[in-house]
Amino acid sequence: MRRATLAVALALAAPHGARAEEVLLSCRGTAETIQQGKPDNPPDEKSSIAIAVDIAKKTITINGVKWPITGDRSDEVIVSIDPGKGTIMLNRTTGTVNVHFTEPTGLKKFYGECKSARKLF
Secondary structure (H helix, E strand, C coil): CHHHHHHHHHCCCCCCHHHHHHEEEEEEEEEEEECCEEEECCEEEEEEEEEEEEEECCCEECCEEEEEEECCCCCCCEEEECCCCCEEEECCCCCCEEEEEEECEEEEEEEEEEECCCCCC
């Protein structure tokens, strides 16, 4: 049921739809931090991130940081590649997300699943 909800939410944000608007997602999964080529946290450390997808504006926002959507916005997998930030791959159907953050101290990887969310206030 969760996957269907995500698919419907992202479909409403279709690039040519009159109802295109930002879709909010809550994502839970695991995080890995690598500093100087070595893991810096326990394996499979639980983590969560908030994602806002705005197909019309071609942006993905993670925890307040905007990323450009690259490629075809109607593909099943939405991709963002930013040399200064890293990469994002978000599957519109299953809700799986892979994020590689490039940070001054190293690399942070997040692998998880997203579900539709809404602002609490």
